Amino acid sequence: MTTRLISFALAVAFAIPALAQTWPAKPIRFIMAYPPGGSSDILARPIANEMSKSLGQQVLIDYKPGAGSSIGADAVAKSAPDGYTFGMLLTAHAVNASLIAKLPYDTIKDFASITLAATLPIAIIVNSQAPMQTLQDLINTAKANPGKLNYGSPGPSIFLSVEYFKSVVGVDFTHVPYKGSGPVVAALLGREVDLVFDSISSSLAQIQAGKFRALAVTTAKRSHVLPQVPTVQESGVPGYDSSLWYGIFAAAGTPPAIVQKLNAEIIKAMAQPKSKEAIEGFGYQIVGSTPEHMDALLKSEVVLWAKVVKESGLKAQ
Numbered sequence: 145m146t147t148r149l150i151s152f153a154l155a156v157a158f159a160i161p162a163l164a165q166t167w168p169a170k171p172i173r174f175i176m177a178y179p180p181g182g183s184s185d186i187l188a189r190p191i192a193n194e195m196s197k198s199l200g201q202q203v204l205i206d207y208k209p210g211a212g213s214s215i216g217a218d219a220v221a222k223s224a225p226d227g228y229t230f231g232m233l234l235t236a237h238a239v240n241a242s243l244i245a246k247l248p249y250d251t252i253k254d255f256a257s258i259t260l261a262a263t264l265p266i267a268i269i270v271n272s273q274a275p276m277q278t279l280q281d282l283i284n285t286a287k288a289n290p291g292k293l294n295y296g297s298p299g300p301s302i303f304l305s306v307e308y309f310k311s312v313v314g315v316d317f318t319h320v321p322y323k324g325s326g327p328v329v330a331a332l333l334g335r336e337v338d339l340v341f342d343s344i345s346s347s348l349a350q351i352q353a354g355k356f357r358a359l360a361v362t363t364a365k366r367s368h369v370l371p372q373v374p375t376v377q378e379s380g381v382p383g384y385d386s387s388l389w390y391g392i393f394a395a396a397g398t399p400p401a402i403v404q405k406l407n408a409e410i411i412k413a414m415a416q417p418k419s420k421e422a423i424e425g426f427g428y429q430i431v432g433s434t435p436e437h438m439d440a441l442l443k444s445e446v447v448l449w450a451k452v453v454k455e456s457g458l459k460a461q
Contacts, residue, residue, distance in 0.1 A: 167227050167402055171202040175223075175231030177216025179209045181326030182298060183343035183426075184232050187262060187390055190422050194413035209323050212300045214240050214247055221249035225397035230258060230406060235301035235388050238445035242453040243300050251446055255393040257438035258406050261414065262428040264388045266305055266362040267373070269347050270339045271332055272355055279360040279379035282339065286315035294318040296337040298325040298346075304449065305362060305386040306341045307456045309376070312384055332356065343388055344370065344427035362386040369427040389445075390428075391438050403435055 174192050178184045185205070192203040208216040213236045223229035241251040249255075268279060276282045286293050295317045297303045303319065310316060320337050322328045325346035332340050332347075333355065340347070344367055350356040351370065358373045364385045366375055376384045392410055394403065411432035413419055423430055433441075 167405065168199050168201040170228060171204055172199070172227075173223075173229045174203050174205045175216050175219050175229065176205055176207045177209060177213035177231060177233055177237075178207075178298070179324040179326050180207060181329070181346070182324040183264060183345040183388070184234060184390060185326075186345045186426050187423060187428060188232050190416075190419035191261070191410055191413045194416050194419050195409050198409060198412065212236055212240055212244065214244055217251075217255075218248050220393055221254040221395055223395045225256070225395040225399075227394065227398055227402035227406060230392055230394040232261070232390060232392050234299070234390055235445065235449075236299045237391070238442060239300045239304055239449045239453070241446045242450040243304075243458065252443060254396050255442075256396050256398040256403055257435045257442060258392040258394055258403055259410050259435065260431045260433040260438045260441055261390045261392055261410065262423065262430050262432075264343050264345060264390065264428050265367050266302060266341055266386055266388060267344045267347060267351075267358045267367075267370070268339065268341055268360045268362070268376070269332065269351070269356050269358050271335055272357050273335070274338065274357065276339075276359065277357070279374070279376065279381075282359055283313055283315055283380075286313075286317060291316045291318055293338040294320050296320045296322050296328045296331045296340040296342075298322055298328045298342055301388060301449075302341050302343075304452055304456065304458075307458070308386065308452065309341075309362075309381075309384060311456070313381055348426055367427050369425065389441065391442065393438075407435055 176184055176188055192205055195203040208219045216231055217233055217237055220231035270276050325342055328340050328342050329346055331337050347356055351358050358370055360374055360376045360379045361367050362376050414430050414432055
């Protein structure tokens with residue numbers, strides 16, 4: 145038995161480098177935990193296109209939205225750890241560890257971090273026909289009408305950013321949840337909600353077309369694509385700072401050599417002139433980190449959002 149185990153271990157040890165050398169030998173699945181048209185989709189498309197060219201194999205986007213991105217995350221966690229499936233997960237992935245009571249996976253242990261692809265500011269947006277012209281107008285309206293204004297959000301990470309905003313400012317909005325940024329944009333266009341908190345990328349076209357009005361961005365610095373829009377801090381809310389991160393992960397157990405290849409290919413894809421222009425043109429800050437950096441960020445974010453969830457009084461569902 146011992147001899148067989150040693151032989152098996154040696155076979156696996158030799159097989160993993162061989163697998164890395166021949167990868168990819170077939171199309172690759174790129175899981176998206178949100179619907180088409182949202183901020184993750186906008187970032188993923190140029191990455192998938194450039195990787196398909198570079199690798200000589202199709203990188204196919206597979207949409208698996210729902211349950212605050214946990215359906216897509218579960219698909220990544222349960223995929224074969226061979227480099228032929230990876231997925232993009234956002235800040236919500238860390239939030240869900242505290243917000244969803246019975247996840248079908250372990251947020252840290254069941255994933256192999258590949259890279260922190262990018263970060264993106266959140267914008268506070270109203271329909272251009274709304275009377276509010278500034279963030280202070282919105283705050284004044286909300287204080288005069290507690291709970292009467294309803295807002296749309298695309299997922300749990302932005303939802304908690306809003307809860308943080310509400311607690312700092314002392315206002316109350318009624319939450320209307322949506323499954324991704326695409327439905328949130330449609331809801332504001334149709335005036336189903338009074339305002340939205342959403343990533344800049346998803347609403348940028350509507351802002352530039354004059355259909356939406358961005359009242360503020362949530363980061364400490366203004367966005368390079370909306371330089372005229374003040375930050376929340378500049379609008380009279382000191383200390384408020386919030387943004388989204390976009391990480392790429394494979395299933396735990398994916399060979400390190402393939403993780404490194406995926407890391408290099410994704411970073412190279414984002415650095416291509418057309419991709420870089422497209423990604424930054426939607427307001428993203430390209431990062432392209434090491435797997436170790438993404439892993440450390442995820443662990444720290446799980447701790448951070450657990451504290452925010454506890455302090456907000458929200459109960460895991």
